Amino acid sequence: MTADALASLKDFLRADAERLGFGAFGVAGASGSVLAGERLSQFVDQGRHGTMAWMPETLERRRSPKDLWPGVRSIVVLAMNYGPDEDPLDILSRPDRGAISVYARHRDYHDVIKGRLKELAGRLVARAKQSGLGTHDAKVFVDTAPVMEKPLGELAGLGWQGKHTNLLSRDFGSWLFLGSIFTTLDLETDAPGQDRCGSCRACLEACPTNAFPAPYQLDARRCISYLTIETKAVIPRGLRAAMGNRIYGCDDCLAVCPWNKFAETASEAKLIARDDLKAPKLEHLLTLDDAAFRALFSGSPIKRIGREKFVSNCLIAAGNSGLAQFSVQITALLGDPAPLVRAMAVWALCRLDRTEALRLRPAALDREANETVRSEWHALEKAQE
Template sequence: MSYPFDLMELARLIKQWGRELGFQQVGICDTDLAAHEPALQTWLDNQYHGEMAWMSRHGMLRARPHELLPGTLRVISVRMNYLPAGAAFASTLNNPHMGYVSRYALGRDYHKVLRQRLKQLGNKIQDWCQEVNFRPFVDSAPIMERPLAAKAGIGWVGKHSLILNREAGSWFFLGELLIDLPLPEDPPQQEQCGRCVACMTTCPTGAIVAPYTVDARRCISYLTIELDGEIPEALRPLIGNRIYGCDDCQLICPWNRFSQLTDEPDFSPRTVLHTPELLDLFAWDEARFLRITEGSAIRRIGHLRWLRNVAVALGNAPYEDTVVLALRERLGDNPMLDVHIRWAIGQQLQRRDALAVSVQTAQQKRLVRAIEKGLIRDA
């Protein structure tokens, strides 16, 4: 089929328009993901998707983007950096009195930001071509965005299953624009993880069960965001103070030495979520939760799961009377929440008892040393 315009020139313009719209990179690939279908089926067969029923419900449709928009010939893949300046990773993660929110969720909901920009990009293409069909996606439909991004040259799939880019690390969002034009394709990047398994060994819950394979049922992001009910008791101590998502596999990755900070105002951290005190977060009523998380990706988990996550973090915090009191005051609000509150109280009391034994032991040791030195008569 011939076109009244130069497809190569259009591809160049698409990348230029993408940069003007705030995307740091734009790549183009075909829709063939057949090579990924066996691994996807194995992942589903192993139940690694946990309670995310939509994963299994859509099955192989995820590997067939052309079925989402009939006539699709190419996928335009984009990335947008989200890492804010002053991310305060260490100061938050290392302070058990604070709650850690995954850095992608500190600002405005990325779904809204990227989808709007992708639609604008599609409209620019449509205006230039006069007639074209397109459909934007941002983690909002059964589509394998990471294999597509790798195929489009955005980066390669790391062993943590995220896309890595040698100039930008992995602190970026992905989005896709399906289109019915045979645009020239971009070459993929060569994988450059080598023998490194830092992401696998640092995962607090051992969720990366094999290179490129994540068992969502153990992943802290899944447990704190996707899981609707009780967090398995054995995994609660491993969550630490992470109350929404987890960034550990990215923090340890050597390629993130080259990560780029975002200049997107929508991704600027909300102060109240950046380095928050756990006790303050646990005191939020639903109205305050909804008000503070308006326009944020966090709102989707709801107030109940928010309290569940904070309760687990409080259970992992150092013993304080005020923590136990705050936990007890919430008992009776909800049966599922009560399970986590009782666990957290139990953890706090165990820590108190262990602290008391430690103090008593230290006192006894000091007494023995004083007797040995003759400072105290041994009656």
């Protein structure tokens, strides 16, 4: 009787998840993946997490779901498709525009998915009680806790972790947002996903900064998504040129995946790209003060990195553009209140108008107290020698 009630509950949950816009659904056991835990430990031990201090701090809890919540018995993993309606790599050939990762071109997916998960979890617990299964609990997570969602997605049968370390689906390709419901219910688990990458190396070879030391391994310190979003440190000079016009995230390894031939365009309205974020003009983005930045990216995940980081990314893109039209705006930003903005303005001006940068250097060094900015001016001097 209990087995039948649990099976019926799982069927109800699957149908309700589809109603709420989730395209993929599966159940994993609470023990998690031993291999995934070992990979994570190796990743941290090698320092590939960069400045993301929260990764070693939460390592033990992240390795096993039961370390996060001892009472969990089953984990429901769900995915929502955010497939683009055009090739996201087309923007890379337009140096006057900024390339924003597909996932960040509209509402913050955390807000969209978490609300749906809470509704689904509430209905799960209520339905379980109505079915005579007793009182149970559930907790929802959307990239906001030490949960290894991609390995759990593979364990739940949603797909497999590809050579680029992201989850791949036969039905949706690369474009999936993941969320999970931890529950004390003992639901039947699904068969794990099977690796179908074969001999393909498209994602590895597409990476502009060579962030994959080997298949299934990522060095975040070289990943453009990490460089433009996660780290507050100055982006290494040796990686800036390879960033091109990518100003928030990078889709290259996802976009080239052959499995995207099965991908569908996002149907959730809040995840469909805003027109003004598909190919925003750099000349406008470089003029944003803090108030304008907050207004433009209200409700967007981009807002979280702040105006200083975002404009500094835009300056790198301008420096890579080869377009002299940006020189006036870049020069104005040499006096910006934010040190990181001033530093990247120095680098960008040097790329577009070295003669002007050399002319401005002596006076700029006389009034500049910040060592990060001074180091950019000194780098210009050394390059001259």
